Amino acid sequence: xxxxxxxxxxxxxxxxxxxxxxxxxxxxxxxxxxxxxxxxxxxxxxxxxxxxxxxxxxxxxxxxxxxxxxxxxxxxxxxxxxxxxxxxxxxxxxxxxxxxxxxxxxxxxxxxx
Amino acid sequence: xxxxxxxxxxxxxxxxxxxxxxxxxxxxxxxxxxxxxxxxxxxxxxxxxxxxxxxxxxxxxxxxxxxxxxxxxxxxxxxxxxxxxxxxxxxxxxxxxxxxxxxxxxxxxxxxxxxxx
Numbered sequence: 723x724x725x726x727x728x729x730x731x732x733x734x735x736x737x738x739x740x741x742x743x744x745x746x747x748x749x750x751x752x753x754x755x756x757x758x759x760x761x762x763x764x765x766x767x768x769x770x771x772x773x774x775x776x777x778x779x780x781x782x783x784x785x786x787x788x789x790x791x792x793x794x795x796x797x798x799x800x801x802x803x804x805x806x807x808x809x810x811x812x813x814x815x816x817x818x819x820x821x822x823x824x825x826x827x828x829x830x831x832x833x834x835x
Numbered sequence: 836x837x838x839x840x841x842x843x844x845x846x847x848x849x850x851x852x853x854x855x856x857x858x859x860x861x862x863x864x865x866x867x868x869x870x871x872x873x874x875x876x877x878x879x880x881x882x883x884x885x886x887x888x889x890x891x892x893x894x895x896x897x898x899x900x901x902x903x904x905x906x907x908x909x910x911x912x913x914x915x916x917x918x919x920x921x922x923x924x925x926x927x928x929x930x931x932x933x934x935x936x937x938x939x940x941x942x943x944x945x946x947x948x949x950x951x952x
Contacts, residue, residue: 725878725880755940755941757943762945762946762948763945763946764839764841764928764930764943764944764945764946765879765928765943766943767940767941767942770940810878810879820884820892822869822881822884823869823881823941824881825871825878825879825880825881826878827877827878828877828878830876
């Protein structure tokens with residue numbers, strides 16, 4: 723199945739550091755979403771982006787919808803241990819009047835206290 | 836906020852048996868639900884879109900007769916893995932679109948871990 727490319731695949735960072743991850747696609751999306759998933763649970767929505775160039779924050783998280791509509795990035799500032807998890811981007815596609823979401827490959831974040 | 840539940844959370848079955856997984860929207864109605872499959876340390880792969888009152892829409896490569904989807908009501912979709920085999924072992928997650936808040940948000944269920952022996 724189709725997936726979006728996310729980078730990095732994984733990262734270890736020190737508590738207090740800022741984190742940046744991005745998501746790229748060869749296709750245009752009209753909506754970008756960022757989720758966090760913890761082990762054994764379903765993903766939880768962090769940020770939703772609806773317009774090219776849009777920059778949105780949610781606490782220490784900031785995400786942007788790329789101008790080309792083919793990419794998005796997520797930044798986490800001043801990371802804390804509870805930021806550990808897998809972060810997924812998702813793009814919304816609307817084929818033939820319906821809609822569906824395509825997920826990125828994921829970025830696994832580990833924070834060292 | 837909106838809540839989506841799944842049942843069971845874990846199931847172990849013998850090869851050849853069928854397993855039914857339920858996805859319920861607890862405080863809102865969902866005419867559409869999505870079913871995903873996730874392998875360990877991998878991303879979510881969309882399997883099918885469940886539509887209330889009509890047939891499910893399956894993604895390319897997903898066997899319709901293997902993964903039966905029934906959207907029985909506005910709050911319930913079921914996924915039945917028929918004649919399960921060990922390669923069907925996976926984490927199955929459903930989601931439902933947000934009923935009235937921000938556009939394009941989805942609420943995910945907690946997932947069902949299927950192990951086929």
